[in-house]
Amino acid sequence: MTLAAPDRTKSRTPNPALSQHATVALIGNPNAGKTSLFNRLTGLRARTANFAGTTVEHRRAATLLGQRRIELIDLPGLYSLDAATPEERVAHSTLIGEATGQTPPDVVVLVVDATNLERNLFLTGQVLELQRPVVVALNMMDEARRGKIDIDSDELSRQLGCKVVPLSARTGEGLDELKSEITALLDAQSLPRVDATLHSCDTCGTCPYAARFHWAEGVTKQSVTSPQPLPSRHTENIDRLLTHRVFGLLSVGVVLTAIFLLIFWIAQYPMEMIDGIFAWAGETVAGRLPDNILGSLVVDGIIPGVGGMLIFLPQIVILFFLLALLEDSGYMARAAFVMDKLMHKVGLPGKAFVPMLSGHACAIPAIMSTRVIEDHRDRLATILVVPLMSCSARVPVYAMVAALLFPRQPLYASLTFVGAYGLGIVAALVMGFLFRRTLLPGRTSPLVIELPNYRLPSLRDALLLTLDRAWVFVRRAGTVILGISIVLWALATFPQMDETNPPATVTAQLSELEATGAAADEAREQILSRAALEHSALGRLGHTIEPVFRPLGFNWEIAVGVLASFAAREVVVSTLAVVYGVGEEGAEGDSLYGALRSSVWPDGTPVFGFATCMSLLVFFVLAMQCLPTNAVTRRETGGWRWPIFQIVYMTALAYSAAWLTFVIASSLT
Amino acid sequence: MFELDEQPNEQMGSPLASGDIPSPAVCRPAPAISLGELSPNHIAVVLKVTGEDADVARLKALGVCQGRQVQMVQSGDPMIIRVLGTRIGLAARLAAEVRVQPCHSC
Ligand SMILES: Nc1nc2c(ncn2[C@@H]2O[C@H](COP(=O)(O)OP(=O)(O)O)[C@@H](O)[C@H]2O)c(=O)[nH]1
Ligand SMILES: [Mg+2]
Numbered sequence: 001m002t003l004a005a006p007d008r009t010k011s012r013t014p015n016p017a018l019s020q021h022a023t024v025a026l027i028g029n030p031n032a033g034k035t036s037l038f039n040r041l042t043g044l045r046a047r048t049a050n051f052a053g054t055t056v057e058h059r060r061a062a063t064l065l066g067q068r069r070i071e072l073i074d075l076p077g078l079y080s081l082d083a084a085t086p087e088e089r090v091a092h093s094t095l096i097g098e099a100t101g102q103t104p105p106d107v108v109v110l111v112v113d114a115t116n117l118e119r120n121l122f123l124t125g126q127v128l129e130l131q132r133p134v135v136v137a138l139n140m141m142d143e144a145r146r147g148k149i150d151i152d153s154d155e156l157s158r159q160l161g162c163k164v165v166p167l168s169a170r171t172g173e174g175l176d177e178l179k180s181e182i183t184a185l186l187d188a189q190s191l192p193r194v195d196a197t198l199h200s201c202d203t204c205g206t207c208p209y210a211a212r213f214h215w216a217e218g219v220t221k222q223s224v225t226s227p228q229p230l231p232s233r234h235t236e237n238i239d240r241l242l243t244h245r246v247f248g249l250l251s252v253g254v255v256l257t258a259i260f261l262l263i264f265w266i267a268q269y270p271m272e273m274i275d276g277i278f279a280w281a282g283e284t285v286a287g288r289l290p291d292n293i294l295g296s297l298v299v300d301g302i303i304p305g306v307g308g309m310l311i312f313l314p315q316i317v318i319l320f321f322l323l324a325l326l327e328d329s330g331y332m333a334r335a336a337f338v339m340d341k342l343m344h345k346v347g348l349p350g351k352a353f354v355p356m357l358s359g360h361a362c363a364i365p366a367i368m369s370t371r372v373i374e375d376h377r378d379r380l381a382t383i384l385v386v387p388l389m390s391c392s393a394r395v396p397v398y399a400m401v402a403a404l405l406f407p408r409q410p411l412y413a414s415l416t417f418v419g420a421y422g423l424g425i426v427a428a429l430v431m432g433f434l435f436r437r438t439l440l441p442g443r444t445s446p447l448v449i450e451l452p453n454y455r456l457p458s459l460r461d462a463l464l465l466t467l468d469r470a471w472v473f474v475r476r477a478g479t480v481i482l483g484i485s486i487v488l489w490a491l492a493t494f495p496q497m498d499e500t501n502p503p504a505t506v507t508a509q510l511s512e513l514e515a516t517g518a519a520a521d522e523a524r525e526q527i528l529s530r531a532a533l534e535h536s537a538l539g540r541l542g543h544t545i546e547p548v549f550r551p552l553g554f555n556w557e558i559a560v561g562v563l564a565s566f567a568a569r570e571v572v573v574s575t576l577a578v579v580y581g582v583g584e585e586g587a588e589g590d591s592l593y594g595a596l597r598s599s600v601w602p603d604g605t606p607v608f609g610f611a612t613c614m615s616l617l618v619f620f621v622l623a624m625q626c627l628p629t630n631a632v633t634r635r636e637t638g639g640w641r642w643p644i645f646q647i648v649y650m651t652a653l654a655y656s657a658a659w660l661t662f663v664i665a666s667s668l669t
Numbered sequence: 670m671f672e673l674d675e676q677p678n679e680q681m682g683s684p685l686a687s688g689d690i691p692s693p694a695v696c697r698p699a700p701a702i703s704l705g706e707l708s709p710n711h712i713a714v715v716l717k718v719t720g721e722d723a724d725v726a727r728l729k730a731l732g733v734c735q736g737r738q739v740q741m742v743q744s745g746d747p748m749i750i751r752v753l754g755t756r757i758g759l760a761a762r763l764a765a766e767v768r769v770q771p772c773h774s775c
Contacts, residue, residue, distance in 0.1 A: 079727065079730040079731055080726070080730035082730065084726050085723070115754075116754055116755060118732075118753050118754070119731070119732055119754065119755055123730075207729075207734060207735045209729040209730065209734040209735070210734050210735040210736050213736065213737055235756070236742075243749060243758075245745065333758065336758075337749075340747050340758075341746060341747065374723070374727070375723075445723075446724055446759075447747045447759060447763075448724055448727050448728050448731065448757065448758070448759055448760070449757065449758040450731065450755055450756070450757055450758075451755075451756040451757065451758055452755075
């Protein structure tokens with residue numbers, strides 16, 4: 001770490017916080033280029049953080065400015081400071097230093113889009129009036145030049161009463177000037193001289209907005225020689241297609257299909273790799289560790305638990321990355337625009353569409369991406385229903401049920417999948433509608449959305465964002481999964497069965513096995529591990545709660561699977577493999593399906609008949625079995641109330657729907 | 670009759686232009702309508718924005734407020750308008766809260 005240079009101006013500006021950790025905040029309209037500029041100034045050192053006591057997220061990074069260590073903050077984008085959304089409130093309170101645990105930033109960098117000066121000046125006026133040390137970063141100068149917009153930055157600086165630095169976060173021009181202006185402001189905190197005309201407008205009546213725009217118009221006229229912000233021709237042309245009533249919807253379909261194909265197609269390779277690595281790690285560690293409780297905790301608890309979570313990381317990372325690219329290009333606003341009317345029919349805004357779709361890969365990034373929804377109730381309703389979408393963790397379960405029901409009928413098997421996905425979507429829309437009618441009443445907020453010019457997205461910025469979010473996922477999901485897999489392992493391990501003196505039924509099975517004289521080591525293992533599980537707390541719990549699941553057609557083995565999958569639904573398959581004594585390895589092969597098919601009720605009818613399979617499928621479509629998602633809901637809603645509600649309503653929904661399915665399906669067969 | 674000295678007319682006379690607005694001199698005042706009724710490609714000056722909720726505030730901060738010029742890019746629900754050079758997607762329900770004075774022959 002570099003020590004701060006001897007601060008010769010300190011006597012002039014008696015600000016004790018200044019010499020060491022001066023904070024510099026970036027503020028500006030959405031799409032003005034704050035994040036690009038932030039990344040330019042900081043690079044990889046940034047971290048994502050929440051503002052104390054809120055769910056509003058921002059990025060901050062410590063960086064060196066000349067000799068000085070500063071903390072750079074990327075505030076949420078906003079059109080005005082009029083504290084309407086949580087983002088605006090936080091940005092405002094951060095600027096004036098009212099945010100909890102924060103001093104006001106020492107320098108405010110106001111990022112202004114040069115191609116759209118007049119609109120950006122509205123916020124500029126508001127920020128200038130706060131009387132903080134401000135430097136205006138006149139961004140997108142490369143684009144302004146191409147559009148033949150000629151801005152006299154000296155004149156603009158005179159008009160605004162503060163320094164103006166023309167620059168481009170894309171090409172990097174002007175960055176050094178910006179840095180030295182920030183340094184100069186840190187040395188001697190001069191405040192902007194606010195123009196009196198900011199408040200005076202004879203023709204504007206009492207509307208404060210009108211007065212500000214009147215001022216912005218005047219400033220623009222003084223400093224820009226070609227004040228027409230030229231509409232981007234190619235944006236207009238592309239939009240004629242992408243916002244078209246029919247083609248717009250078709251394009252949404254095409255784009256999203258492409259995204260999902262990419263996710264599932266590209267992700268399979270890293271997923272196989274991760275699977276392989278964890279299998280290898282399990283074996284290697286098993287070989288090294290003593291064959292005792294501790295070894296079992298690592299080999300049977302922690303490694304498969306964490307591996308089971310990380311295996312979804314590739315899909316999540318790819319989804320994050322593609323969403324970041326689409327966001328950066330400007331397409332997301334079009335998708336929200338096109339879907340708005342349809343979404344309103346179920347009481348949700350168009351902006352809820354992308355999160356709900358992302359939910360088909362994983363609910364966690366989907367819930368994080370609901371931040372684009374301004375209205376609190378709209379956002380909450382979306383968060384509540386997103387986990388009903390069939391995420392990829394459900395796929396193994398669907399595959400199992402499809403294989404059980406339609407072993408050699410690929411058409412019916414794929415129809416099973418279609419049905420499961422359809423059920424999730426319908427359930428989400430219906431529940432969203434119900435929540436908006438009952439728990440979260442009020443009108444869905446009408447669409448107001450800027451359709452920014454299409455821009456070639458920056459791979460670097462998209463990658464940085466992806467890394468950030470992936471890290472949040474690993475941290476959140478990782479800690480939860482780690483804890484849960486330890487608990488599950490403990491439940492499935494204790495109390496231990498005395499292997500030298502197993503219960504009579506097991507002894508009988510074992511001697512039966514020996515009588516057949518088969519190469520029986522493996523079979524013996526399976527019988528023992530099944531017995532051990534039945535003996536354990538988890539097994540006993542399964543027996544205890546079996547009556548609860550009986551109406552759904554589940555036996556105690558399935559009940560154990562349901563319990564085990566409470567933390568992560570895909571666990572059900574491997575748990576069933578253990579319960580049915582085919583071993584973990586059998587989970588993929590036909591051996592599990594064979595064991596499941598041959599399992600019978602005491603009266604001799606098969607357990608996994610049509611009715612039970614259907615009810616199991618419906619249960620897994622609708623049940624909330626994913627603690628990482630709950631953790632993220634808690635984080636995004638700022639309390640335990642909504643995640644708990646989410647578990648309760650989804651479990652109730654899953655239970656009743658599965659019961660209904662079982663009753664109907666039983667009567668049909 | 671073209672020399673109305675009301676405020677909206679005065680605003681129109683100012684050479685502030687958004688998008689491809691031809692010379693304001695050819696703009697003639699017409700009866701006030703709601704923004705949603707503006708025909709595609711036509712330009713109008715905002716007279717008044719009613720309503721007070723957060724959505725209306727957002728609309729105003731984007732430039733749809735008294736005295737600004739707006740252009741209809743694509744009508745319907747939602748519609749696309751242009752204001753201060755920016756394209757904005759807007760629900761018809763909100764557009765109904767905006768009174769505008771169209772400039773014909775623009
Ligand atoms: N041509 C050009 N594009 C830029 C510049 N700065 C940002 N962009 C692009 O503008 C879009 C919005 O930038 P972003 O940093 O996400 O804006 P934010 O919403 O303010 O954080 C992205 O597509 C950027 O790649 C610039 O100086 N020149
Ligand atoms: Mg940003």
